[in-house]
Amino acid sequence: MxxxxxxxxxxxxxxxxxxxxxxxxxxxxxxxxxxxxxxxxxxxxxxxxxxxxxxxxxxxxxxxxxxxxxxxxxxxxxxxxxxxxxxDVAFKIKSNDYDDTEERQLKALYNAIRELNDIEKALIFLYLEDKPYKEISEALGISSVNARVKMNRAKEKLKNILNP
Structure with missing residues (x-):
């Protein structure tokens, strides 16, 4: 067993x-x-x-x-x-032919997500995983409607953090 x-x-x-x-x-x-x-x-x-x-x-x-x-x-x-x-402290010499724009954007997104509260982090994480609202609500123990409302607020907060 x-x-x-x-x-x-x-x-x-x-x-x-x-x-x-x-x-x-x-x-x-x-x-x-x-x-x-x-x-x-x-x-x-x-x-x-x-x-x-x-x-x-x-x-x-x-x-x-x-x-x-x-x-x-x-x-x-x-x-x-x-x-x-x-x-975490490093000196980097950048090559002219290397474009790290995507890497910087991803790092900025993760830093912005870290500024969110616990529920908002969880919502954004599940959203980025392409989970349906039904599954998000089950995972967080809230209703689907509440998940959608909180998600919209979290997205708005992220926008404000990334573009003050």
Missing amino acids: QKDLEIKFLADFEKNQNIAHKICRLYTTNNDAHKDLFQEITIQLWKNYPKFRGDSKFSTWMYRVALNTAISLYRKSTRKVKTQDIS
Whole structure:
């Protein structure tokens, strides 16, 4: 019985682990923090897997567990003194033939998303994953109408952050 549970969990997790990585990317700013959060999400998923009843898709349930884990760890970390990882400081010499516009835009988007509150981050993340509002509302535990309203507000907030 336990072995079957492990096999099923590993199969479900491997198919959907990109969800955890994307959430980690939203809530962390360096590789070590990303690895720590990914590990914590994995632990929480495994601990809670026996409670997964299959009422929704595994990916929807995984979003919910991963987001809740990231949000709770993020809240704990905001109480700590912030430090900057030395690997974040780098000197770059740009080549004339390299256009990093897309890279800069993506970095700006992630920085703007980090300024949003927890629910708004989750909404934008799920939206960028092309999830339907029904699945977004299930993952966040809100109604579809409320998800749409909050999404419009989050998009507007992002526009204001990116284009003040």
